[in-house]
Amino acid sequence: xxxxxxxxxxxxAVSRDVVTLPKYKxxxxxxxxxxxxxxxxxxxxGIVPGLHRQCVFGGLLIRLYEPVKSLYVGENFIxxxxxxxxxxxxxxxxxxxxxR
Numbered sequence: 835x836x837x838x839x840x841x842x843x844x845x846x847a848v849s850r851d852v853v854t855l856p857k858y859k860x861x862x863x864x865x866x867x868x869x870x871x872x873x874x875x876x877x878x879x880g881i882v883p884g885l886h887r888q889c890v891f892g893g894l895l896i897r898l899y900e901p902v903k904s905l906y907v908g909e910n911f912i913x914x915x916x917x918x919x920x921x922x923x924x925x926x927x928x929x930x931x932x933x934r
Contacts, residue, residue: 835880835881835884836868836876836877836878836879836880837861837864837865837868837877839880840858840864840868841858841860841861841864844856844857844858865877895927895928895930898927898930899923899924899927902923902926902927903915903919903920903923905923906919906922906923907919
């Protein structure tokens with residue numbers, strides 16, 4: 835998570851016709867640079883908020899699946915729900931997560 839973020843945020847600095855090279859040159863180089871300069875534990879910075887976010891959104895999607903599925907088949911539906919309706923309910927809840 836930290837590695838990806840740093841790679842995305844780095845920019846080429848331009849000052850007076852001199853272009854400085856980016857600090858990180860790829861995924862493995864970023865991992866080794868962070869480990870060398872900050873310590874191995876620095877790679878885990880930000881993991882707690884990321885896990886909280888994943889738990890909230892994952893729980894929300896699991897909780898929303900059944901009501902969305904009922905919306906597509908009706909509240910009083912009896913029998914096996916068609917696979918197409920299940921897929922549609924899954925796609926709908928996934929779409930909700932994607933466009934939060």
